[in-house]
Amino acid sequence: MLYPNMLKLLISTIILASFYSCNKAPKSEVASLMTPMRAVLAVRTVKTGEVKRGQGLYQALKSVSIENAQALKLINELRDEIEFSKLKVGDHLEATFNENQKLVKFSYSQNLVESHIVTLNEESGSWEYSFKELETFWQPRTLEGELRSGSTLESDLIARGLERSVVNEVVNVLLCKVNFRMNARKGDRYKVLLSERKFQDKTVSSKVLFTSYKGRRAGTHEAFLYEDEEKSSTYTAHYTENGQALISSGLRYPLSRLHVRSGYGWRKHPVTGRRAMHRGVDLRGRRGAKVYAAAAGKVVISTFNKFAGNKIGIKHRDGSTSFYYHLNKRRVNVGSWVRSHQVIGTVGSTGRVTGAHLHFGFKKPNGRWMNPLNKRMIATPKLKGVRYAKLLNQITNIKGTLADLAISEEVKYLVANLQNVRREASHFEDFSYLPFR
Numbered sequence: 001m002l003y004p005n006m007l008k009l010l011i012s013t014i015i016l017a018s019f020y021s022c023n024k025a026p027k028s029e030v031a032s033l034m035t036p037m038r039a040v041l042a043v044r045t046v047k048t049g050e051v052k053r054g055q056g057l058y059q060a061l062k063s064v065s066i067e068n069a070q071a072l073k074l075i076n077e078l079r080d081e082i083e084f085s086k087l088k089v090g091d092h093l094e095a096t097f098n099e100n101q102k103l104v105k106f107s108y109s110q111n112l113v114e115s116h117i118v119t120l121n122e123e124s125g126s127w128e129y130s131f132k133e134l135e136t137f138w139q140p141r142t143l144e145g146e147l148r149s150g151s152t153l154e155s156d157l158i159a160r161g162l163e164r165s166v167v168n169e170v171v172n173v174l175l176c177k178v179n180f181r182m183n184a185r186k187g188d189r190y191k192v193l194l195s196e197r198k199f200q201d202k203t204v205s206s207k208v209l210f211t212s213y214k215g216r217r218a219g220t221h222e223a224f225l226y227e228d229e230e231k232s233s234t235y236t237a238h239y240t241e242n243g244q245a246l247i248s249s250g251l252r253y254p255l256s257r258l259h260v261r262s263g264y265g266w267r268k269h270p271v272t273g274r275r276a277m278h279r280g281v282d283l284r285g286r287r288g289a290k291v292y293a294a295a296a297g298k299v300v301i302s303t304f305n306k307f308a309g310n311k312i313g314i315k316h317r318d319g320s321t322s323f324y325y326h327l328n329k330r331r332v333n334v335g336s337w338v339r340s341h342q343v344i345g346t347v348g349s350t351g352r353v354t355g356a357h358l359h360f361g362f363k364k365p366n367g368r369w370m371n372p373l374n375k376r377m378i379a380t381p382k383l384k385g386v387r388y389a390k391l392l393n394q395i396t397n398i399k400g401t402l403a404d405l406a407i408s409e410e411v412k413y414l415v416a417n418l419q420n421v422r423r424e425a426s427h428f429e430d431f432s433y434l435p436f437r
Contacts, residue, residue: 144191188215243383264371279369280361285347309351319365
């Protein structure tokens with residue numbers, strides 16, 4: 001019994017001594033004990049996110065806990081450095097907050113190698129901009145092929161692994177000269193020269209330097225990329241060899257899917273049964289589907305009447321006007337300026353119709369109606385003077401690159417065949433008669 005009592009007494013003495021030493025400890029020692037805890041509390045929080053489909057800039061920023069008031073400040077700080085109008089799905093966002101949950105750093109990246117960064121100077125309270133770029137290199141590559149039965153240029157390029165944005169650029173450039181819907185045929189040939197920006201083994205971005213299309217009905221067409229010296233110059237675009245611009249941001253169809261219910265021209269009206277001129281095309285679309293502006297321009301009509309229902313008219317830079325009838329809702333007003341492919345309304349069945357669809361019409365600058373499916377481009381400026389001379393010089397370089405790549409492919413073919421011949425010859429003891437000996 002004595003031993004357990006002595007053990008209890010010893011343990012009690014140790015505990016009391018420890019309390020006494022803590023109470024008598026110098027303040028400096030207590031502070032040193034608290035320092036690691038403060039360091040833990042001071043750890044910054046980093047939130048990352050990506051722009052998702054259907055999100056606007058403010059919605060994307062909110063996904064990394066940046067509210068509208070703070071977002072507006074950031075946008076104003078970065079407006080001169082970043083074109084937020086080019087916001088796309090997959091763009092990377094990163095926000096850093098201090099221990100008080102105050103935003104102290106923000107980073108925006110549209111690819112793997114470039115980051116736009118703003119950092120809060122906590123002394124002055126101002127934001128400081130910096131740009132971070134990793135080392136990359138550019139590498140040329142050609143793709144060429146022939147349309148098969150049932151294939152399209154778009155589907156062929158996607159099947160060969162090209163990004164959708166690059167495919168759209170190629171197709172939009174050629175659309176300025178080729179009516180694929182009417183004239184594309186099996187056996188038509190195409191060729192594309194890309195300059196791909198590489199980081200390690202990944203393609204960061206691509207430039208379409210050259211496109212060509214040759215078909216029995218479509219004819220032969222070539223387009224070359226002209227790059228102006230000035231950053232973001234409106235002259236940077238694709239041109240024919242004589243300097244005619246092929247504007248990739250030209251006409252776009254107003255619905256995401258194109259299915260023509262009733263074509264342009266004379267027809268029996270589906271409601272009255274009378275023969276009448278149909279000054280446009282009827283496109284199938286479910287009620288509520290988004291309707292897009294075919295090209296940039298100014299809204300000159302946004303009204304309702306008993307025949308066209310809710311209708312919108314947009315006047316474009318070349319003087320032509322596009323029309324959108326039977327809308328369920330109108331989302332733009334007269335006097336508004338709209339971008340190419342901006343949502344202007346939704347598909348409906350207002351006016352004199354039998355069901356939901358979109359009537360899409362087009363007037364030439366002289367006021368005469370035309371088939372909107374034959375409209376290919378809004379404006380066709382031409383390069384002149386010094387810029388045209390630079391275009392010709394760049395075309396020479398592009399043709400030189402195409403020739404170099406063609407020779408490279410031939411050499412690979414010859415080397416591959418030479419290796420095959422050597423492997424076959426190795427079965428013989430004496431092959432001195434072979435030409436490469």
